Amino acid sequence: MLKIQGLTAEIDGKEILRGIDLEVPTGEVHAIMGPNGSGKSTLSYVLSGREGYEVTGGTATFDGRDLLEMEPEERAAAGLFLAFQYPVELPGVGNANFLRTALNAIRRTRGESEYDAMQFLKLARERMRALSMPEDMLKRGVNVGFSGGEKKRNEVLQMALLQPKIAILDETDSGLDIDALKIVADGVNAQRGPNFSSLVITHYQRLLDYIVPDRVHVLANGRIIKSGGPELAHRLEAEGYATVVEEAA
Numbered sequence: 001m002l003k004i005q006g007l008t009a010e011i012d013g014k015e016i017l018r019g020i021d022l023e024v025p026t027g028e029v030h031a032i033m034g035p036n037g038s039g040k041s042t043l044s045y046v047l048s049g050r051e052g053y054e055v056t057g058g059t060a061t062f063d064g065r066d067l068l069e070m071e072p073e074e075r076a077a078a079g080l081f082l083a084f085q086y087p088v089e090l091p092g093v094g095n096a097n098f099l100r101t102a103l104n105a106i107r108r109t110r111g112e113s114e115y116d117a118m119q120f121l122k123l124a125r126e127r128m129r130a131l132s133m134p135e136d137m138l139k140r141g142v143n144v145g146f147s148g149g150e151k152k153r154n155e156v157l158q159m160a161l162l163q164p165k166i167a168i169l170d171e172t173d174s175g176l177d178i179d180a181l182k183i184v185a186d187g188v189n190a191q192r193g194p195n196f197s198s199l200v201i202t203h204y205q206r207l208l209d210y211i212v213p214d215r216v217h218v219l220a221n222g223r224i225i226k227s228g229g230p231e232l233a234h235r236l237e238a239e240g241y242a243t244v245v246e247e248a249a
């Protein structure tokens with residue numbers, strides 16, 4: 001399980017996270033919603049160990065291990081997956097090689113055998129069919145010339161290949177039309193089970209019609225100000241963030 005207590009963090013000396021308390025038990029999907037600029041992406045970057053984010057207090061553990069002491073690669077090997085709001089493009093790096101390298105790096109640290117090119121292609125094709133992804137996306141440069149929807153699908157493919165214990169999806173729904181949204185949601189729902197948990201970060205309620213969360217948390221001004229069930233997301237959609245933020249204050 002992911003357990004965060006009193007987590008504070010800053011960027012360039014500016015405090016962004018002001019004491020986050022959050023527990024995501026194994027097997028559960030939790031949503032984080034919140035106004036723009038509330039610190040949602042910052043939280044996901046801090047959890048993934050991205051450079052430039054300074055943790056100034058609090059703790060974050062995953063399966064009892066101190067996440068904040070681990071290198072980003074160690075976090076990935078421990079089963080943490082982060083899908084970025086704005087996926088990077090890597091011209092000159094073939095998507096298949098990129099995905100296989102990432103997968104094998106994780107398998108190595110788990111003491112599992114590495115996939116050769118043929119084994120990987122077989123697995124990737126199988127997973128891509130499930131995500132309605134054209135096979136030529138394996139041959140192209142990583143995310144190069146991919147539409148918004150294709151980039152998101154590529155992230156879900158990464159997740160489906162890496163089989164993380166916990167997936168943090170930061171606005172994976174932004175820029176998706178309804179069909180792509182459903183495919184992405186199906187990809188996440190396919191992972192759901194007793195050994196998988198997810199933190200789904202979204203600004204809008206729409207995604208949560210398809211990925212129905214166990215819990216919904218509202219992040220505002222660097223703190224979780226309210227938590228509830230899926231109905232909380234509907235209330236936010238209907239009333240906006242302002243009333244909930246005022247209530248909490």
Ligand code: ADP
Nearest residue numbers: 011012016034035036037038039040041042043
């Ligand atoms: P959200 O994802 O909820 O929209 P962010 O985590 O992206 O919010 O941003 C939270 C706050 O941190 C915002 O006020 C934003 O302007 C600020 N911020 C984000 N990244 C940087 C940065 N690299 N340098 C300075 N301030 C930043």
Ligand code: MG
Nearest residue numbers: 035036037041
């Ligand atoms: Mg934002």
Ligand code: MG
Nearest residue numbers: 040041085171
């Ligand atoms: Mg964001």
